[in-house]
Amino acid sequence: MSTTAVRLAAVAACGALALTACGSTKDTGSASAGAGGTGKVGVILPLLTSPFWQSYNDYVPKMATSEGVEALKTVNSNSDPSQQITDINNQLNQGVKGLVVAPLDSAAIEAGLDQAERKGVPVVAVDVAPEKGKVAMVVRANNVAYGEKACEYLGKQIPSGKVVQIMGDLASVNGRDRSEAFRACIKKNYPKLKVLEIPAKWESDTAASKLDTLLNANPDIKGIYMQAGGVYLAPTLQTLKSKGMLKKTGQAGHITIVSNDGIPQEFDAIRKGEIDATVSQPADLYAKYGMYYIKAAMEGKTFKPGPTDHDSEIVKLPSGILEDQLPAPLVTKDNVDDPELWGNTVG
Numbered sequence: 001m002s003t004t005a006v007r008l009a010a011v012a013a014c015g016a017l018a019l020t021a022c023g024s025t026k027d028t029g030s031a032s033a034g035a036g037g038t039g040k041v042g043v044i045l046p047l048l049t050s051p052f053w054q055s056y057n058d059y060v061p062k063m064a065t066s067e068g069v070e071a072l073k074t075v076n077s078n079s080d081p082s083q084q085i086t087d088i089n090n091q092l093n094q095g096v097k098g099l100v101v102a103p104l105d106s107a108a109i110e111a112g113l114d115q116a117e118r119k120g121v122p123v124v125a126v127d128v129a130p131e132k133g134k135v136a137m138v139v140r141a142n143n144v145a146y147g148e149k150a151c152e153y154l155g156k157q158i159p160s161g162k163v164v165q166i167m168g169d170l171a172s173v174n175g176r177d178r179s180e181a182f183r184a185c186i187k188k189n190y191p192k193l194k195v196l197e198i199p200a201k202w203e204s205d206t207a208a209s210k211l212d213t214l215l216n217a218n219p220d221i222k223g224i225y226m227q228a229g230g231v232y233l234a235p236t237l238q239t240l241k242s243k244g245m246l247k248k249t250g251q252a253g254h255i256t257i258v259s260n261d262g263i264p265q266e267f268d269a270i271r272k273g274e275i276d277a278t279v280s281q282p283a284d285l286y287a288k289y290g291m292y293y294i295k296a297a298m299e300g301k302t303f304k305p306g307p308t309d310h311d312s313e314i315v316k317l318p319s320g321i322l323e324d325q326l327p328a329p330l331v332t333k334d335n336v337d338d339p340e341l342w343g344n345t346v347g
Contacts, residue, residue: 037295041298045102056287081108092121098297106131113130124137138322139324141327147177157223158193160192160193161194163196164195164197166227200232204235211239212239224257232259236257237274248273264344270331277332278331280342
């Protein structure tokens, strides 16, 4: 949908609402009494071993400045959910007035969210939606669509045979959404494909060792879906190369590979013909709207489901939490050089 069409739809959807912002990111929300919207904001990262999160980390201070948010130096939870709860408590003890958190575990994060709620500190979740607990907004792309886009791409390229999905952590709603969507889409639309699965927990070493074992038993695989190029791209390509199975697009024996993230390394691999496609997860927009929504929350503004003015849609999750589902385009050799893709704007 075009930006103009989205704006028109947003106007129609929100016309009767005078006190709350609908999907729009215009400053039309109502502020609760005494909410000044000022103060320091803590930003907690899940990990920094992935180029995706490194890029997000780089965007945070820039977007904080552009959105008028006083963000503290980011904190890295090093892939440890319990450490993330400690990090949240440490930030709260420093007197932050808002938190932007990328949860590692959709269930475990509730303990940290409860601490923030007790102190009256609003939280915006980025990338992963919590199962329980209070957040002002989840800033995330549609992860079900990630799995479906990967399925459709592989299904159109491969008539029959074995395909592998290297899954993320199933304790994360992202890992579950991508895995279940891919599996269901293949079963429904491409029954001649057989899905083999590698639970890899967003860990590159786990992905490499399990892929090596799987390829020994199944040297005839035709396709691979990597749920996170930031952690799975390098080990996957290295494992295939070590077995003489890394054939470029157009060569006999080429394994069709679709990824998720949209990092520069994936784009380079697409240009080289090593992988075929990726879904560009918007690291820049995660930082931008994480900062936008935390400022809005600190000012007491609220939102309603509906289309936004930035080509996304706010939806209500089954938990009752609101989520701004940002666009995440499929990138192939046809559009890999698009200067609008964030992966082409970073080094």
